[in-house]
Amino acid sequence: MSVDGQLTVGLAQVDSALGDRDRNLARHREWVARAVAAGVKLLVFPELSLTGYFLRDLVVDSAIRLDGPAMKDLLSLSSDLDVVLGAVIEEPDHRYFNASLYLSRGELVHVHRKVYLPTYGMFDEQRYLASGDRFRSFKTSYGRAGILVCEDIWHLSSAYILSLEGVDMIICPSASPGRGLSTDERLGTAESYNLVCRTYAQFLTTFFLYCNRVGYEDGANFWGGSMVIGPNGDIVAQEEDADEALVVANLDLGDVRRERLANPLLRDERVELTINEMRRAWHERTRKPF
């Protein structure tokens, strides 16, 4: 499925104004213009980039509908490059989702509704949001891609499923608050995400685009650290700090094919065995009388 050629990707490591869609849309326009000027062909914004993250009851006021008037503005962002952005979407049945939209040439190509909604510790997403029910890849001009939003990547199966669909690239928009003090250079969260994202890229021999936001909401700091990782697990480009930044990387899309020739992990993957063993484990877990 791989596509040869070059791709200049950009990660818009930006802040969002909490619950202020108009202001955030204007900021998206600015960053799109900046990315276009830098030759970027695919620009990724963080999770809920259009609304901010700790919305609580503002979820309802911040939502857009895919068939509603706000979509026109969003689609117009993608006339010169492909854009991934985050929004709350309201379905016709009035369920609200934390969603990531892939837009290209003025069209909506794909919507991923976040599946794993963290509801523990400092997080409370399930109180306000409905959970997505699928992981699906989609075709882009730059190969097959899949989107996982933040907490989705903390479940191994999410990325594994996308890899079975043959993705060349996993895109992960994120709104990760920093925590975990020590004497280390970076916060514990930053170290964990580096480990997880690089592991996926290397195990699944795929490009991995991680775009985290910056700024503060209710005392929580978003630590940035956005990175582009190659299919061999190496970080190609990264903004380590919590500054606003456009992280740009020139990718040789042929790297996926070359990496899979050198390291045929996916060829050797025993999918049927995995499915059978998982089914067996599931039966054993669920057939207990109580």
Place this chain on the structure above:
Amino acid sequence: MSAPASLSDPVFPPLAINPELVRKILVRFIQNEVQRVVLGLSGGVDSSLVANLASQALGPKNVLAVIMPYKSSDPKSLSDALQVVQQLGINHLEVEITPQIDAYFERFPDADQRRKGNKMARERMTILYDQSSVFRALVIGTSNKTELLLGYGTIYGDMASAINPVGDLYKTQVWQLADAVGVPTAIVQKAPSADLWAGQSDETELGFQYRMIDQFLYYLVDRRYSKEELARLGFEPAFIEDVVRRVRDNQYKRRLPVIAKLSSRTVDQEFRYPRDWGH
């Protein structure tokens, strides 16, 4: 009992911080929340650190330190506070609270130290909030995590503020950060005191040293150790019971008042908006 902190003492490793990283996060936090701040500057390490961070974040001209001694306050506290003011070049105002405190307690001559201390803390709070409207600033708090957990503070007194940059740092972490950002060493090293009277010591009053209580709170709160596990670490059962009770009994200071529920959308229950709503 109240051995002063020594910077050369080894820090309990799990509570050791990278001060530069923390400094950066807190300075930006202040910048993100406010443009101007007013704070009560006691000459102790917590308020000196907050003054320092606020000055870095907003510039010294946007920080007003109010020094509010009582007649029994240690004169050294005032000189330490003035040293911080001078070092940072921030605005300051001295408001002695003796007249109003004494006028009130003339009617209640039997009041004990606790009542007097709480009254002083609340008097200082009303001055800070009054000055905040004059200076067009928000009140920045200085309560650290150890104090918040133990309830070692006065509700609607020193615990009152609009934002608090140091509330998630234990006292021993406050010391590390204060030292790194250049709070005068004498202030970092002096015995912590609420300074209700000269020679008062937090550690004597609390009955334990910050170094020990911070380790304990780290295991109890951050790591969620059970009482049995804490005992296995070597903490005395009576100490465990005492601190656990203290944390529990002071929960009310860390929350809004309890609202009797009647409607189907009650403030702080179903009515849940971020604090930074519209910010």
